[in-house]
Amino acid sequence: MTYIAKPPLRHPTLHENRVGYTRRDYEGRVSTLCAGCGHDSISAAIVQACWELDIEPHRVAKLSGIGCSSKTPDYFLGASHGFNTVHGRMPSVLTGANLANRELIYLGVSGDGDSASIGLGQFAHAMRRGVNMTYIVENNGVYGLTKGQFSATADPGSKSKKGAINSDTAIDLVQVALQLGASYVGRSFSGDKEQLIPLIKGAIRHRGAALIDVISPCVAFNNHAGSTKSYDYVRAHNEAVNRLDFMPQRDAITAMYAPGEVIEVTQHDGSMLRLRKLAEGYDPGDRLAAMAHIAAHDARGEILTGLLYVDAGAADLHEHLKTVSAPLNSLGERELCPGAAALAVINAELA
Numbered sequence: 001m002t003y004i005a006k007p008p009l010r011h012p013t014l015h016e017n018r019v020g021y022t023r024r025d026y027e028g029r030v031s032t033l034c035a036g037c038g039h040d041s042i043s044a045a046i047v048q049a050c051w052e053l054d055i056e057p058h059r060v061a062k063l064s065g066i067g068c069s070s071k072t073p074d075y076f077l078g079a080s081h082g083f084n085t086v087h088g089r090m091p092s093v094l095t096g097a098n099l100a101n102r103e104l105i106y107l108g109v110s111g112d113g114d115s116a117s118i119g120l121g122q123f124a125h126a127m128r129r130g131v132n133m134t135y136i137v138e139n140n141g142v143y144g145l146t147k148g149q150f151s152a153t154a155d156p157g158s159k160s161k162k163g164a165i166n167s168d169t170a171i172d173l174v175q176v177a178l179q180l181g182a183s184y185v186g187r188s189f190s191g192d193k194e195q196l197i198p199l200i201k202g203a204i205r206h207r208g209a210a211l212i213d214v215i216s217p218c219v220a221f222n223n224h225a226g227s228t229k230s231y232d233y234v235r236a237h238n239e240a241v242n243r244l245d246f247m248p249q250r251d252a253i254t255a256m257y258a259p260g261e262v263i264e265v266t267q268h269d270g271s272m273l274r275l276r277k278l279a280e281g282y283d284p285g286d287r288l289a290a291m292a293h294i295a296a297h298d299a300r301g302e303i304l305t306g307l308l309y310v311d312a313g314a315a316d317l318h319e320h321l322k323t324v325s326a327p328l329n330s331l332g333e334r335e336l337c338p339g340a341a342a343l344a345v346i347n348a349e350l351a
């Protein structure tokens with residue numbers, strides 16, 4: 001039952017995107033997650049974002065760790081490259097793959113246990129290095145796959161299904177990513193596709209480390225009264241700072257807003273992020289102010305969502321390291337063994 005392929009039959013009138021693919025071409029196998037799991041909604045949002053961005057599926061590399069969330073890459077982008085790593089080790093494998101071939105689009109999918117517990121060190125280093133990736137954390141506050149233990153993102157005072165109260169301080173991956181220099185940081189809710197899809201599109205087109213923390217309720221182990229990651233709690237405490245319209249370079253801007261209502265951010269590929277302000281005075285270009293704003297809302301038990309921070313001019317790991325621009329597997333003997341004269345120059349520099 002674990003791997004169920006979808007039947008290849010498809011409706012003949014399905015709409016194709018600009019590169020000739022239908023939405024079905026971005027799907028994967030049939031999900032085996034619990035009915036109602038937030039993670040399935042995130043998979044659907046990834047499918048929609050990639051289809052709308054006209055990405056050729058074979059240009060994507062999707063990587064994950066271990067957990068229900070980390071299983072989901074099997075349920076989307078079935079024709080893309082995939083690597084299911086050891087628990088918590090996705091960021092280093094993704095970093096290595098990205099260094100070897102910068103031409104692919106890197107999508108890291110993880111859980112709160114995978115990234116904030118066993119993988120916290122790996123998470124931190126991928127963020128601080130500015131690896132060019134879209135890193136999605138499917139955050140349900142528990143280890144869903146191993147039957148609902150509190151994870152490191154569970155809020156203090158929240159109640160487990162069996163009635164235990166969590167006494168540990170929560171790790172907020174959004175705050176960690178901001179502190180470590182991530183250049184695109186958003187938070188969303190699996191039940192709000194209108195917010196999530198443009199956030200994913202913007203992240204994919206961003207150059208640098210992009211984190212989206214998506215609150216994604218676990219209906220089996222963390223959707224009861226007393227949980228701060230349940231559907232009811234998130235709906236009641238969701239405070240969006242802005243609404244993002246993602247505009248690819250080719251699209252003309254049609255929606256007009258009064259001056260001051262929208263912040264426009266042009267990314268390195270020419271795509272534009274149009275942020276309709278919902279919170280008065282919120283500036284997504286000010287890292288420290290964003291951190292203070294998030295902390296203030298957190299103290300009131302509110303969950304701040306939207307594009308919380310963006311630096312469209314950030315450099316990525318390749319720029320920091322001044323790496324060769326071609327994928328390593330395309331380099332020939334001439335580039336890899338440039339000869340004794342080139343070696344002598346390097347040795348002289350080190351003398």
Ligand SMILES: Cc1ncc(C[n+]2csc(CCOP(=O)(O)OP(=O)(O)O)c2C)c(N)n1
Pocket residue numbers: 066067068069070087110111112113114115118138140142143144145146151
């Ligand atoms: C090295 C190692 N330690 C522990 C486990 C057991 N384990 C499997 S999944 C998991 C936690 C997953 O939690 P999370 O990343 O939040 O994913 P979710 O299932 O909640 O989506 C743990 C501890 C493991 N597979 N490998």
Ligand code: SF4
Pocket residue numbers: 032033034036037038039068069140144145217218219220221
């Ligand atoms: S156990 Fe929780 S996280 Fe795992 S599939 Fe079921 S609802 Fe989703």
Ligand SMILES: [Mg+2]
Pocket residue numbers: 067111112113138139140141142143144151
């Ligand atoms: Mg989890």
